[in-house]
Amino acid sequence: MRNRKVTYRLYPNAEQEARLQETLGLHQRLYNRALEERIRVYQEMGKGLSFADQCKVLTQWRKAVPALSGLNAQSEQVTLKRLHLAFQHFFRRVKNGEKPGFPWFKSIHRYPGWGYKTHGDGWKLHPGEENKHGKVYLQGIGMVPIRGKARQFGLPKTAEILRKAGKWYLSVTLEIEHVQRERGDEMGAFDWGLKEFLTLATPQGIETVANPRHLRNQLAELKRLGQEVSRKIRMAQEASGRKRGFPISGNLRKAIQHLSRLHAQVARQRKDFLHQTSAELVRRFAAIGTEALAVQNLVQGGGAHQKGLNREIHAASPAAFLQMIKTKAEEAGSWFEEAPTREIQPTQRCHACWKLPDEKKKLSDRQHQCPHCGKTCGRDENAARVLLRWLEQRLAGASGSGREPSVVWSGVRLSEPPGASAMKHETHAMA
Numbered sequence: 001m002r003n004r005k006v007t008y009r010l011y012p013n014a015e016q017e018a019r020l021q022e023t024l025g026l027h028q029r030l031y032n033r034a035l036e037e038r039i040r041v042y043q044e045m046g047k048g049l050s051f052a053d054q055c056k057v058l059t060q061w062r063k064a065v066p067a068l069s070g071l072n073a074q075s076e077q078v079t080l081k082r083l084h085l086a087f088q089h090f091f092r093r094v095k096n097g098e099k100p101g102f103p104w105f106k107s108i109h110r111y112p113g114w115g116y117k118t119h120g121d122g123w124k125l126h127p128g129e130e131n132k133h134g135k136v137y138l139q140g141i142g143m144v145p146i147r148g149k150a151r152q153f154g155l156p157k158t159a160e161i162l163r164k165a166g167k168w169y170l171s172v173t174l175e176i177e178h179v180q181r182e183r184g185d186e187m188g189a190f191d192w193g194l195k196e197f198l199t200l201a202t203p204q205g206i207e208t209v210a211n212p213r214h215l216r217n218q219l220a221e222l223k224r225l226g227q228e229v230s231r232k233i234r235m236a237q238e239a240s241g242r243k244r245g246f247p248i249s250g251n252l253r254k255a256i257q258h259l260s261r262l263h264a265q266v267a268r269q270r271k272d273f274l275h276q277t278s279a280e281l282v283r284r285f286a287a288i289g290t291e292a293l294a295v296q297n298l299v300q301g302g303g304a305h306q307k308g309l310n311r312e313i314h315a316a317s318p319a320a321f322l323q324m325i326k327t328k329a330e331e332a333g334s335w336f337e338e339a340p341t342r343e344i345q346p347t348q349r350c351h352a353c354w355k356l357p358d359e360k361k362k363l364s365d366r367q368h369q370c371p372h373c374g375k376t377c378g379r380d381e382n383a384a385r386v387l388l389r390w391l392e393q394r395l396a397g398a399s400g401s402g403r404e405p406s407v408v409w410s411g412v413r414l415s416e417p418p419g420a421s422a423m424k425h426e427t428h429a430m431a
């Protein structure tokens with residue numbers, strides 16, 4: 001059994017749109033009211049309310065407030081659960097000796113949506129032909145047309161209603177018995193780069209996967225819009241003499257909306273790109289290797305020079321991408337492994353002689369020039385080739401890490417790398 005998420009866009013009519021808004025407002029007030037209660041109890045008694053306590057209070061509130069009793073009871077509990085999680089985070093920080101603020105009250109503009117716990121309780125999915133598009137029934141809102149398609153359909157379990165950049169979405173968690181995914185029979189290892197998205201080494205040679213051009217263009221546009229919004233905010237602050245609570249002109253509001261829409265669009269396209277690329281890797285390879293992700297890699301991958309939204313999109317992607325490959329590789333039954341960076345040092349080590357340089361390469365050194373064997377190639381190419389050699393060693397079961405190569409590997413076309421015997425000699429240091 002495996003859980004899969006599928007997101008549909010909702011197409012409510014005017015009346016349903018108003019009810020969605022109203023429901024969002026009720027959940028937002030419930031969240032804030034419950035937060036107020038938790039803060040009060042914490043300040044008076046020095047301890048927190050439990051989730052169960054709050055659910056009991058909710059029962060009383062439902063009796064007293066007709067609007068609340070009109071909502072799906074389980075979805076209200078989901079909202080309380082979200083607050084509970086925010087408070088657990090708060091308590092963890094208290095325990096660590098930090099001085100955290102309480103979780104924030106949420107304005108309606110920042111309130112993300114609500115959730116349902118059980119299919120058939122407050123919501124019901126009616127997928128269309130071939131599980132494409134269809135409708136969803138939402139308690140108190142009605143039958144709302146949806147657009148979207150799960151790659152593989154399963155049993156609907158939980159759902160979330162999300163509002164993003166003025167649009168409504170339904171995110172459904174499906175339980176899938178057997179995920180079907182094709183598996184390739186090649187082997188390959190890749191490295192992240194600033195210039196190329198991936199540099200891929202296979203026994204046949206080097207390939208690269210570029211960052212899509214339209215994304216690069218959109219990132220530039222995003223940056224320009226972000227600067228424009230910051231400038232307008234600064235001007236409004238200066239004109240009113242207030243840092244917060246300054247009047248927001250129609251012009252500024254429009255610019256903010258535009259920025260948030262473009263940001264959502266870029267984030268979505270970026271995610272699509274990561275999904276496609278990871279799917280292609282799994283479709284082609286039975287064994288995939290890369291470098292384990294460290295915080296440092298995140299900064300490198302994100303480009304330390306980038307700020308704000310751009311960084312957010314870039315920096316999130318390596319971690320998200322690795323997770324996607326991991327999941328898809330499991331579904332396909334193929335091998336995916338991350339090399340321990342400190343041990344292997346793929347950017348420093350020479351892929352040809354497996355030696356480390358006496359003097360460390362700097363980030364600005366774009367070329368690999370081995371002081372020992374004289375091998376010269378691109379920095380990313382070298383790293384990818386180091387990872388490939390490491391992967392080949394792992395597949396041959398020679399690394400001594402205790403994990404036996406699975407049967408899967410018998411399907412991998414193994415080729416003897418040049419100088420493999422010399423490498424075997426060196427792998428004692430790796431283990």
Ligand SMILES: [Zn+2]
Nearest residue numbers: 350353370373
């Ligand atoms: Zn060398």
